[in-house]
Amino acid sequence: MQALDENILEKCRSAKRVVAITGAGISAESxxxxxxxxxxxxxxxRAEDLANFESFQKNPILVWEWYxxxxxxxxxxxxxxxxxxxxKMESLYPEFHLITQNVDNLHPRAGSKNIxxxxxxxxxxxxxxCTYNSTLGSDSFPLPPICPNCNSILRPNILWFGxxxxxxxxxxxxxxxxxxxxxxxxxxxxxxTVPVYLAEEAIQSGAYSIExxxxxxxxxxxxxxxxxxxxxxxxxxxxxx
Ligand code: NAD
Ligand code: ZN
Numbered sequence: 001m002q003a004l005d006e007n008i009l010e011k012c013r014s015a016k017r018v019v020a021i022t023g024a025g026i027s028a029e030s031x032x033x034x035x036x037x038x039x040x041x042x043x044x045x046r047a048e049d050l051a052n053f054e055s056f057q058k059n060p061i062l063v064w065e066w067y068x069x070x071x072x073x074x075x076x077x078x079x080x081x082x083x084x085x086x087x088k089m090e091s092l093y094p095e096f097h098l099i100t101q102n103v104d105n106l107h108p109r110a111g112s113k114n115i116x117x118x119x120x121x122x123x124x125x126x127x128x129x130c131t132y133n134s135t136l137g138s139d140s141f142p143l144p145p146i147c148p149n150c151n152s153i154l155r156p157n158i159l160w161f162g163x164x165x166x167x168x169x170x171x172x173x174x175x176x177x178x179x180x181x182x183x184x185x186x187x188x189x190x191x192x193t194v195p196v197y198l199a200e201e202a203i204q205s206g207a208y209s210i211e212x213x214x215x216x217x218x219x220x221x222x223x224x225x226x227x228x229x230x231x232x233x234x235x236x237x238x239x240x241x
Contacts, residue, residue, distance in 0.1 A: 001229045001237065008225055009240045011208045015182035017095040019173075020086055021199055025187020025213060026231040027104050030077040036189055042066055052161045060144040060153055067156045068143075071122055074104040075138065082186070082232035083110035085239055090114055092241035097176045101188060101195055103158055116173055118165070118195065124157035133157055165194055177202040183209040183223075184238075187231045190218030210238070 024034035033040060035047040042050070045066070049055060056063045079087075087110040090096045098115045100107050103122040107115055125145065126133035129152035145154040159165065177183070183202040190196045199219055203209050209223040212234045220226045227234050 001233050004227070004237050005225075008210065008227075009238075011182060011210075012238050012240050015093060015208070017176075017180045018089065018093045018097075018182045018184065019177055019180040019202060019207070020089070020096075020098050020184040020186060021188065021195055022086070022098065022100045022102060022107070022186045022231075023188025023195070024102060025189075026082045026086075027077070027080075027102055027106055028187065029080045029082060029230060029232050030104075030106055032073055032077050032104050032106075034187075034189075036191065042069065048161055051158070053155075053163065056155060056160075060155075064143045064145070064156075067122065067158075068140075071136070074106070074122055077104065077106060079106045079110035080232050082230075082235045083107055083112070085232070085235035086186075087111035088239065089241075092239070095176075097173075099173050099195070099198060101192065116169060118159070118169070118173075120156070120158040122156065122158065125154045126157040128152050128155050170194070170198075173198055174201050177207070178205045180205070180207040183207040184235075185209065185211045185213075185217075185219055185223065186235070187213060188217060188219075189215075 028034055050063050050066050083106050086098055096114060098107060098112050100117055101119050103119050105121055105123055123136050125136055127147040130150045132147050132149045147154055177198055178201055180202045185199050188195060196218060203222055211219055211223040211226045212231055
């Protein structure tokens with residue numbers, strides 16, 4: 001990756017209100033497979049065939065086995081320089097907020113505090129009937145796990161395909177995006193509608209927008225600048241404060 005254009009660096013230097021939106025690509029360098037890359041299958045299943053409530057109802061053990069396998073990968077993975085750069089940015093800018101689509105817990109582990117985990121966190125679970133929810137430790141548990149309050153099945157506390165976002169959470173993100181002067185979009189293919197819509201809120205409100213991705217995405221044409229490269233490498237170049 002060559003040195004970045006001075007105009008881009010100046011936009012990063014002068015920004016005051018920054019929002020970053022991250023996707024699976026930022027965790028790829030930590031060894032966590034993306035859904036749409038070449039390792040996007042488990043057994044013969046696509047993520048879309050497992051990460052939905054109908055599949056869970058039909059075969060909760062199969063879906064839980066997939067989550068247990070992914071939890072194990074996430075537990076063993078370490079935050080990479082891209083996650084660390086994002087965490088550091090919180091202290092460099094007067095306002096900095098991170099919106100992640102990732103569920104892998106690597107941003108919090110890297111130290112990010114101002115964070116919205118749009119799709120949940122793989123280490124949390126909630127009841128399918130009552131309001132019980134909890135964090136999963138590293139101990140193994142029988143499948144499917146059962147709610148200690150009402151004996152119903154517990155599910156991963158993840159937003160699955162076809163499920164609705166929490167409106168309050170979205171509103172809060174939209175406020176921050178509308179007032180952002182710099183938007184960073186990192187490692188997302190832009191195939192999930194809501195994160196794309198959120199990015200567009202900031203772009204339409206006048207934020208300078210920088211995309212970092214190994215490939216082009218559905219957002220590449222809409223941003224001010226598309227930086228082709230790995231998230232960790234490019235983010236370190238953008239740390240100019
Ligand atoms: P995606 O799999 O659709 O796309 C990944 C994107 O990252 C691609 O555009 C790819 O070109 C890019 N990429 C890959 N390696 C990169 C690197 N080193 N640097 C920069 N870019 C890189 O991911 P998505 O857009 O986040 O959508 C997938 C959905 O699946 C999300 O909603 C997310 O919740 C979920 N998911 C999460 C994880 C995780 O928590 N780590 C992993 C897989 C999927
Ligand atoms: Zn319950």
